[in-house]
Amino acid sequence: MEKVMIFGGRGFIAGHLKTIYPDAILPEIDICDAVALTDILEKEKPSVVINAAGKTGKPNVDWCEDHKLETVLSNVQGPLNLLDACTRRSIYWVHIGSGCTYEGDNDGKGYAETDLPNFTGSFYARTKLWIDQILKDFPVLQLRLRMPFDGSLHSRNLITKLRRYEKILDQQNSITYLPDFLVAANILIAKRKTGIYNIVNPGTISPYQIMMRYREIVDSKHLVERLTLDRLCDVVKAGRSNCMLSCEKLLLEGVHMKPVEEAMDEALKALL
């Protein structure tokens, strides 16, 4: 029997992980507190630890620009504590990473896990990049997500976020459909895989295209104004990564995620 422990248990991604690990232990501790971390691992002796804790910024990553210490502690120091505590106890562990550390499409190929991150335009992205590059030298499974979405009204669902914005960026991006992410995570964890995996649906789409589709499927009266990259700085404080990630490595594990358009339509129809 797996004994799974999830940190960041109140968060959006953890909420999804709980559906595949309904018996998971969800300690309400600060992962920056190395003593509390050690105590809970000693007490519960989990076979799998998943780190879904981190500062993502609310209402968005601009928050991290003004809260750098909280952000670097939770996104770098906390995972380093987990690395130390889990390694000393030979506990297999998984870190939820981000693909927001890349910019561009790598000449249409998408960035592979072996490509060095090239986006440093926000403090949040830099913290995700730092820990990603430290952990890659250790036997940790890193699952990189991009703009996660589902068919719910959750405030952190990409579709819900886009619905709140008047101006929507028209730049192509890789995105992650959370039901597909769960299938991938389950398979990789069961195989005790380590290293970095991009967990994105094949293909790309722009936020503007998503909201045009939203108008077709959900609400034809919803107003959408197109925003181009050169005007993005008018509406945000920190830079935003726009990138395409390769999912070739995931395919080699036999994990087939739905094409982006199919996944998006499924999520939008769930909103009806």
Ligand SMILES: NC(=O)c1ccc[n+]([C@@H]2O[C@H](COP(=O)([O-])OP(=O)(O)OC[C@H]3O[C@@H](n4cnc5c(N)ncnc54)[C@H](OP(=O)(O)O)[C@@H]3O)[C@@H](O)[C@H]2O)c1
């Ligand atoms: N959502 C995305 O767009 C996205 C994309 C790619 C990767 N990710 C990564 O996925 C992970 C989870 O993100 P999410 O979307 O689920 O964010 P979320 O909904 O904000 O959940 C993160 C949870 O972690 C908690 N937390 C923060 N610092 C902590 C600490 N030091 N110790 C214990 N818990 C702590 C947060 O509590 P507070 O709210 O009190 O801070 C929150 O409950 C993060 O590492 C994030 O970088 C997210």
